[in-house]
Each structure stands twice: as structure tokens, then as C-alpha cells.
Amino acid sequence: MDVYELVRGPLAWVALTLFAAGALYRILMVRLTGKSEPVLEPWKFRKDAVRSILHGLIPFGSVSMRRRPLFTFVTFFFHLSVVLLPAFLLAHIVLWYESWGIRWWSLPDLLADTMTIWVILACAYFLIRRTFVLEVRQVTRPADVVLIAIVLVTFLTGFLAYQQWGPYRPILIIHILSGEILLVLLPFSKLSHMLSFFSLRAHLGGEYGKVLGARDW
Amino acid sequence: MGRFSAPVTGESRVAKRSIGEVMRSIAYAFVFTIGYLLYSLLGWATLNAEEEQQTLFHDDVFGKPRRPGVLFPHEEHMENLIDAGCGVCHHSPESSTGRLVYLEDDERSCKECHGFQEQGKRPALREAYHGSCTVCHRRLIQSRSESSGPITCGECHRKE
Numbered sequence: 001m002d003v004y005e006l007v008r009g010p011l012a013w014v015a016l017t018l019f020a021a022g023a024l025y026r027i028l029m030v031r032l033t034g035k036s037e038p039v040l041e042p043w044k045f046r047k048d049a050v051r052s053i054l055h056g057l058i059p060f061g062s063v064s065m066r067r068r069p070l071f072t073f074v075t076f077f078f079h080l081s082v083v084l085l086p087a088f089l090l091a092h093i094v095l096w097y098e099s100w101g102i103r104w105w106s107l108p109d110l111l112a113d114t115m116t117i118w119v120i121l122a123c124a125y126f127l128i129r130r131t132f133v134l135e136v137r138q139v140t141r142p143a144d145v146v147l148i149a150i151v152l153v154t155f156l157t158g159f160l161a162y163q164q165w166g167p168y169r170p171i172l173i174i175h176i177l178s179g180e181i182l183l184v185l186l187p188f189s190k191l192s193h194m195l196s197f198f199s200l201r202a203h204l205g206g207e208y209g210k211v212l213g214a215r216d217w
Numbered sequence: 218m219g220r221f222s223a224p225v226t227g228e229s230r231v232a233k234r235s236i237g238e239v240m241r242s243i244a245y246a247f248v249f250t251i252g253y254l255l256y257s258l259l260g261w262a263t264l265n266a267e268e269e270q271q272t273l274f275h276d277d278v279f280g281k282p283r284r285p286g287v288l289f290p291h292e293e294h295m296e297n298l299i300d301a302g303c304g305v306c307h308h309s310p311e312s313s314t315g316r317l318v319y320l321e322d323d324e325r326s327c328k329e330c331h332g333f334q335e336q337g338k339r340p341a342l343r344e345a346y347h348g349s350c351t352v353c354h355r356r357l358i359q360s361r362s363e364s365s366g367p368i369t370c371g372e373c374h375r376k377e
Contacts, residue, residue, distance in 0.1 A: 002358050004369060090283060091370050098347060109283055164376045172369055 007176045015180035022187030045206040052205020055217035062217035078122035081115035116159045123152035154178040278328050278342050284374040
């Protein structure tokens with residue numbers, strides 16, 4: 001079978017299924033096994049939870065973000081790009097229409113290019129940080145480096161494919177394949193913070209507010 | 218040196234085998250020349266086929282197209298679709314029923330009906346093209362046809 005057709009068809013289905021099943025599993029596990037304690041003023045818990053989520057979403061909205069301005073700047077646009085690009089890139093939209101007949105608006109190519117370069121440079125920055133900054137190196141495991149490397153490969157090959165630099169077909173196939181690997185790994189690795197971000201912040205914010213009368217941001 | 222024979226020097230080796238070497242060289246040169254001639258003939262033939270290509274770049278519809286134009290070998294498609302017929306791509310609405318049919322000698326280009334935006338059930342030009350080209354080529358690959366056309370973005374929309 002044609003390799004492109006393989007990664008574009010059956011393997012894409014495998015990746016999407018594993019991603020959906022894994023994400024569902026992770027979310028359900030938190031929902032079903034997590035116990036919520038009875039609290040005296042539940043509305044206060046909810047208020048602290050929402051405030052914690054908002055402070056985590058807004059750039060420079062938390063103390064830890066204000067302590068590392070460069071990291072915050074890099075990581076904010078990195079996350080924005082990583083979430084927006086796969087969904088709103090013109091090439092992806094064409095493929096979605098081809099597969100499922102669904103269509104929405106696309107990012108301008110120049111903006112998409114800038115965001116992609118941002119992601120690539122940010123990955124390099126994260127790798128350098130994990131290698132040379134002591135407190136980050138101390139909590140770095142090989143898996144963390146591998147995850148960043150896969151993100152880097154996915155966006156780098158995507159960029160090269162759009163520019164049509166290098167051998168087009170192999171680069172495109174690596175791009176799709178590494179994207180699929182990312183999808184599968186997402187629910188089962190640290191990348192799952194994409195799924196748990198809201199519940200995690202809500203929980204911590206609520207607990208800090210409830211027990212200590214303090215903020216967690 | 219004594220009873221050992223003198224070692225064969227490079228020069229004497231050449232002298233001994235020179236006739237054989239020359240004949241072999243001629244044979245190599247012959248094969249190479251014939252091969253090169255065939256190769257250039259092939260190149261010339263492909264070049265001629267490429268002249269039958271149309272460039273699809275509809276800035277009149279798309280304004281400033283976001284991808285490079287597509288080289289479309291119309292002749293090649295006519296030859297390959299000789300059994301299937303021109304109606305694989307060319308269709309027009311029948312005047313009485315509105316059903317899409319192939320009308321001989323009324324072959325229109327896609328953009329005569331398909332515009333920038335979709336209109337009801339009539340897809341936009343971009344989707345009409347992708348629906349004809351990519352979908353057909355993928356179908357050929359899936360049915361394990363010997364040859365198929367390009368199916369990825371950059372294989373049609375080539376940057377210079």
C-alpha cells in the first residue's frame with residue numbers, strides 16, 4: 001500500500017481512536033475516582049477554582065509567570081500556536097473537507113508560518129532550558145526531552161512541507177506520522193496537561209482557598 | 218631475485234591486456250552511447266508531453282491564490298480516460314431536469330459554474346477541483362491501479 005495513503009487513512013483512524021479513547025479514560029478516571037470533600041461554603045470553593053483557572057490562562061496572571069517573563073512570553077504563544085495551528089491551517093482544512101465534508105475558516109499563511117516558526121524556536125528553547133537551567137534539569141526525565149523532540153519534529157516537518165524544502169513526500173509522511181504519535185501519546189504522558197489543565201487548576205485553587213485561605217497563583 | 222620470476226609491473230600488465238582492454242572500452246562506449254541516446258529520447262518525449270499541459274491558476278476567481286498554480290496534463294487525462302469518457306470531469310446541468318450529465322461538444326471549464334463560494338449543492342471551485350483530482354487519484358491508489366496521479370498538496374501545487 002502507498003505509504004502516504006497508509007498514514008493518511010488507516011493510521012490516522014488508529015491515532016484518532018486511541019486519542020479519543022485515552023482522553024475519555026483519563027477524564028472519566030478523574031471524574032469517577034476523585035472524591036470531592038463536603039465543604040462548608042461550596043460557592044467559595046467554586047469561586048477560588050474559577051479564579052485559579054483564569055489566572056492560569058492569562059499571561060502574567062500568576063506569580064510564577066511574572067517571575068520568568070521570557071519563559072512566559074515564549075510559552076504563551078507556543079501553547080496558543082500548538083492548539084490553533086492543527087485546527088485552522090488551510091492544508092488541514094482541505095483534508096478535513098475531503099474526509100468529512102466539514103469546513104471552517106483558516107489562518108492566513110503568513111501568520112501560520114510565523115506561529116510555526118515560533119513553535120519550532122520555542123521547542124529549541126525548552127530543550128536548552130532543560131539541559132542548562134539547573135532547577136529544570138533536576139526534574140527532567142528522558143521522556144520529557146522525547147516529548148519536546150516529537151513536537152519539534154512535527155512542526156518542523158510541517159513547515160518544511162509547506163515551503164517544499166527538501167524531499168517533499170518523505171517529509172510529509174514524517175509530519176503526519178509524528179503528529180499521529182503525538183495524538184496517541186497525549187492522554188498517556190505529561191502532554192495530558194492539555195486535558196487536565198482546568199480540573200487541576202480548579203482543584204488546587206479550591207483547596208488552597210478552602211484550607212489555607214490562600215491563592216495558588 | 219634468483220629463481221623467482223620478476224614481478225609484473227604496471228606497464229607490462231597494460232601492454233599484455235591492451236587489445237582486450239581497448240575492445241572492452243569500445244563495448245562500454247557503445248552501450249553508454251546507445252543508453253544516453255535512449256535517455257535523451259525519453260527526455261525529449263516527456264518534454265513534448267509536458268507541452269500539452271495547462272496551468273490552472275485562477276486569480277480571476279481566487280483573487281490572490283494562496284497556493285501555486287497546478288500544471289494539469291490534459292492530453293494525458295484524455296488518453297487515460299478514453300474508455301471512461303470526458304464526462305468523468307466535464308458535466309453540465311441538463312436543461313429539463315437539472316441533472317448533471319455529459320454534453321458532447323459542450324465541455325466547459327470548471328470555473329464557468331463553480332465560483333469562489335459554494336452555491337447550494339454546487340461546491341466552490343477549490344472543492345470542485347480537489348473533489349475531481351485528489352479524490353479520483355486516491356481512488357486509483359486504493360484500487361491498486363498501476364499508476365495514479367499526485368494526491369498530496371505539494372505534488373500539484375509546486376513552488377518554483
